[in-house]
Amino acid sequence: AQKVTQAQTEISVVEKEDVTLDCVYETRDTTYYLFWYKQPPSGELVFLIRRNSFDEQNEISGRYSWNFQKSTSSFNFTITASQVVDSAVYFCALSEARTNAGKSTFGDGTTLTVKP
Amino acid sequence: KAGVTQTPRYLIKTRGQQVTLSCSPISGHRSVSWYQQTPGQGLQFLFEYFSETQRNKGNFPGRFSGRQFSNSRSEMNVSTLELGDSALYLCASSPEGLAGGRGTDTQYFGPGTRLTVL
Numbered sequence: 127a128q129k130v131t132q133a134q135t136e137i138s139v140v141e142k143e144d145v146t147l148d149c150v151y152e153t154r155d156t157t158y159y160l161f162w163y164k165q166p167p168s169g170e171l172v173f174l175i176r177r178n179s180f181d182e183q184n185e186i187s188g189r190y191s192w193n194f195q196k197s198t199s200s201f202n203f204t205i206t207a208s209q210v211v212d213s214a215v216y217f218c219a220l221s222e223a224r225t226n227a228g229k230s231t232f233g234d235g236t237t238l239t240v241k242p
Numbered sequence: 243k244a245g246v247t248q249t250p251r252y253l254i255k256t257r258g259q260q261v262t263l264s265c266s267p268i269s270g271h272r273s274v275s276w277y278q279q280t281p282g283q284g285l286q287f288l289f290e291y292f293s294e295t296q297r298n299k300g301n302f303p304g305r306f307s308g309r310q311f312s313n314s315r316s317e318m319n320v321s322t323l324e325l326g327d328s329a330l331y332l333c334a335s336s337p338e339g340l341a342g343g344r345g346t347d348t349q350y351f352g353p354g355t356r357l358t359v360l
């Protein structure tokens with residue numbers, strides 16, 4: 127069975143601080159896909175990144191960066207120099223390639239509050 | 243391209259009634275998945291449709307059903323509503339969904355329908 131754990135329920139930082147959101151996953155598949163989504167107060171889940179299990183290269187996109195480590199089954203997300211607009215709920219999700227088409231398993235989310 | 247659209251955005255029903263929610267996927271996307279989001283249970287997968295067929299199903303009672311039309315638009319129906327059905331219902335579309343070792347598409351989500359059951 128697949129499982130995603132986001133241990134941090136809420137995080138509060140002051141603007142310009144760096145913040146890392148943790149994600150730990152469990153799966154029996156050797157091929158799987160990991161995602162991060164942002165959910166602002168409007169409710170719509172906004173896709174941020176997708177990472178394939180066979181590609182452990184870390185990625186940076188502007189102020190966002192992701193650290194994927196298969197050895198520890200983690201896919202952590204770092205926001206550098208946080209801004210108030212980053213305030214949202216962030217979800218980590220897992221999809222298995224072998225079965226379960228069209229299904230993602232989500233973590234419980236981390237609510238990030240960035241204060242001015 | 244226009245994003246995933248869901249209608250209605252807000253809905254208030256009473257216990258025992260039934261409700262139908264609609265989702266129009268991104269043009270060209272053939273896979274539509276539905277999720278229920280509640281404060282207590284988080285985001286849970288309901289089902290996925292591809293080419294008018296339900297291809298995958300989560301652990302929800304039979305009161306939850308869906309269908310997909312030939313233009314890939316999908317509807318979700320909940321019969322005999324219960325208070326616990328109050329939630330944000332999210333629809334996600336992807337080109338193919340895929341499975342069986344062929345990879346998986348990225349899902350793009352709509353704004354959701356917020357259902358309140360009184």
